[in-house]
Amino acid sequence: MKVKLTYVFDAYCGWCHGFGPAVTGFAAANAGRIELDVVSGGLFTGARVVPIGTMPYVAGANARIAELTGAEFGPGYQALVADGRFRMDSTAAATGFAALRAAAPGRALEAAEAMQHAFYVDGLSLSEPATYRHLAGRLGLDADAVLAGFTDTAATRDFTRAARLGVTAYPALLLHTGTGVVRLGGPTSTAAQLTGALGRHLASVSA
Template sequence: MQLVYAFDAYCGWSHGFSPTLREVVSRHPDLPVEVVSGGLFTGPRRVPIREFGYVQGANARIAELTGAEFGEAYERLIADGSFVMDSEAAARGVAALRRAAPDRAPELATALQQAFYVDGLSLSDPATYRKVAAEAGLDADAVVAAFESPEADRAAADDFHRAAELGVTGFPTLLAVEDDRVTVLARGQATAEEVVRRLAAVRVP
C-alpha cells in the first residue's frame, strides 16, 4: 500500500491541509507517499487572480478552519489582482524538487506552499525553487536546472494525467492505493486523527 497525495501548490485548501499531511506521514513512516500535482489553474483558468473574486474570502475560511497562515508578503503579492497563478509552472517545480529528493516529496510540497502563501513568492520564478531547495539542503542549481528542463514539462503533464486517472476531482485529495483498490482518506479539509482512523480501517486484514 502507498499513499497518493494529489494537491495543487496554488490551492489554499491544500495549504490548509499541510499540517495534516505532515502528521499522517510522521505517524506512518512505513508507507511510501506519492505526491502528484493536480493542475488547478491551467488553460483558461490561468488568469489574473482578480478574476477569482472568492480568493480572499476563501482564504479567511481556510484560516478559520485549519489555522493556516496567509502571510503579509502573500497579501502584498496579490493585492493589485494582477498576479497569475500558473499551476503548470508550479507542477514543474514540484517535479524538480521531487526529483532531487523523492523520499521528501510531502515535506517539499508543503514547503513550496509556504513559499507562496506565507513568503509571497511566485511559483513561476526559478529563484523560488532555488530558495526552497537551499533551505532544504538540496542542490539548488540542480533543482533550478530541472525546473527549467523539458523533462519538467513532461512530468507536469504526467502528474495531471495521474490525478485524473485516479479519479481526483478536487484538491487536496489523499488516497490509499493498493493494487487496483483506491480509497479516499481525505478530500478537502480533514484532521490527522480522521485520516489515521480511516487508514487504520483500510489496513485491517
C-alpha cells in the first residue's frame, strides 16, 4: 500500500524553485511506494501583491537559494527584477496550475516545475494566458483545454487545503500518518535526504 504525501508549493516562491528538483528526484526514486499530491499555497495574495521592486530582500534571497540549492535564476527573470514593476500574484498562478493539473492529473509535479522554470528562468508571467499556451505546448497538452480550466475557485480550494494542513511557509512536503501530517525535510534537502527521512518514518511505524 502506498503512503500518501502532499507537496505544498507556490509557483512564485523562490525557495520552492530551489526545492523542486529535489522533490522531483524523490518522487521518481520512490514512485513504487508513494502517492504524491501537489497543492498551491498563497504566498502573494491580497495586499501582498505588490511590485517586485518594493521587495528589497529578493536579490539577496535569490543569491542564497542559488548557493544552497543550485537553482538557476535566468536572464528573463533577472530582467523582471531589474525593472521592478512586475507583480507576483499567487492566486493567478494557482489558477493556472490547477488548470494544468486538471489536464494532466498524473503530471502535477512536472507542471509545477515547468511553471517555475517559465518564471524564474524565462521571466514569463504566470498570470498571462499566453504563458499557459506555452506551457501546454511544452508539456504536450491541449492548450485550449488548459485555458478552459481556469477558475478562481480551484485556487481557493488549494489555498484552503494548504491552510487545513497547517502550512504557513513554503515549500512543505508532508507525509500523512495515522496521527496527522509530518513534514519531510526542508528547502535545502536533497532527494536522497528526503528518501532517508521517509524510510525512517516508515521504519518507526512498522517497528
